[in-house]
Amino acid sequence: xxxxxxxxxxxxxxxxxEVILRCxxxxxxxxFYWYRQILGQKVEFLVSFYNNxxxxxxxxxxxxxxxERPDGSNFxxxxxxxxxxxxxxxxxxxxxxxxEKLFFGSGTQLSVL
Amino acid sequence: xxxVGLHLPTLSVQEGxxxxxxxxxxxxASDYFIWYKQESGKGPQFxxxxxxxxxxxxxxxxxxxxxxxxxxxxLQIAATQPGxxxxxxxxxxxxxxxxxxGSGTRLLVxx
Numbered sequence: 550x551x552x553x554x555x556x557x558x559x560x561x562x563x564x565x566x567e568v569i570l571r572c573x574x575x576x577x578x579x580x581f582y583w584y585r586q587i588l589g590q591k592v593e594f595l596v597s598f599y600n601n602x603x604x605x606x607x608x609x610x611x612x613x614x615x616x617e618r619p620d621g622s623n624f625x626x627x628x629x630x631x632x633x634x635x636x637x638x639x640x641x642x643x644x645x646x647x648x649e650k651l652f653f654g655s656g657t658q659l660s661v662l
Numbered sequence: 663x664x665x666v667g668l669h670l671p672t673l674s675v676q677e678g679x680x681x682x683x684x685x686x687x688x689x690x691a692s693d694y695f696i697w698y699k700q701e702s703g704k705g706p707q708f709x710x711x712x713x714x715x716x717x718x719x720x721x722x723x724x725x726x727x728x729x730x731x732x733x734x735x736x737l738q739i740a741a742t743q744p745g746x747x748x749x750x751x752x753x754x755x756x757x758x759x760x761x762x763x764g765s766g767t768r769l770l771v772x773x
Contacts, residue, residue: 553705580759588738591708591766592751597759640705647758648694653705 551575553654555641561660562631570626570642570657580644581624582651583616585609585637592640598624631661668768674770681739683767685752690733694755697726697737699748700766709737739769747771 554573562568583595597604598616601636615627624643628635638658642651675681684705687695693714698706712719712726712735719726735752752764 551736582761584763592700592753592763594760594762599759605757648755649710650696650711651761652708653698655703655705 555654555657565630568628570639572624575641578643578645582642583642585625587637612623633661636661672768675742676772681742683737683750684736685687687733687754692754700752701748715758742771744771
């Protein structure tokens with residue numbers, strides 16, 4: 550069964566550093582998402598992306614965040630200058646069409662020290 | 663504002679019993695709902711979905727009920743097994759490009 554692949558599984562960084570989280574969605578998916586989950590809390594929507602543009606974004610997704618699909622296969626989330634409160638599990642998800650279920654990757658655990 | 667919430671943070675059931683997990687949603691315009699299961703250290707895993715033109719949908723050992731009048735969803739798991747222990751989230755398509763998760767219910771299955 551096709552899977553959403555996320556790398557790395559764990560990322561440790563110093564406060565103020567830039568990080569890039571990477572995702573390889575399922576090949577025939579067209580809509581892509583990033584979510585984050587702080588330990589013990591719910592899964593929070595960050596951004597949705599379609600046709601090389603952001604479709605929607607949450608209040609969390611401020612100017613420090615950006616997304617890109619640079620080569621038609623990878624989908625990345627960049628945090629320009631990490632803060633302690635960015636420490637969370639980040640999930641990538643994909644969708645074949647609107648109003649269909651999302652398939653999630655296994656996440657990248659980001660720890661900002 | 664957007665709000666998809668759950669009534670019980672933790673549900674403990676005996677193995678073999680049926681489990682019922684409840685969820686309230688706030689956006690009456692939402693027309694598609696999904697239940698996800700999340701095991702420790704993993705991403706959300708699709709269980710079952712339902713669209714607003716239906717009241718009930720059944721899968722293998724799972725049933726989702728939708729009551730649009732009171733904006734309520736429930737997930738029923740029949741003959742709960744130890745492998746069902748996880749956190750369960752309801753999620754609501756708040757718009758075409760925004761799936762919002764509820765706060766989750768932890769299901770514990772006692773042997």
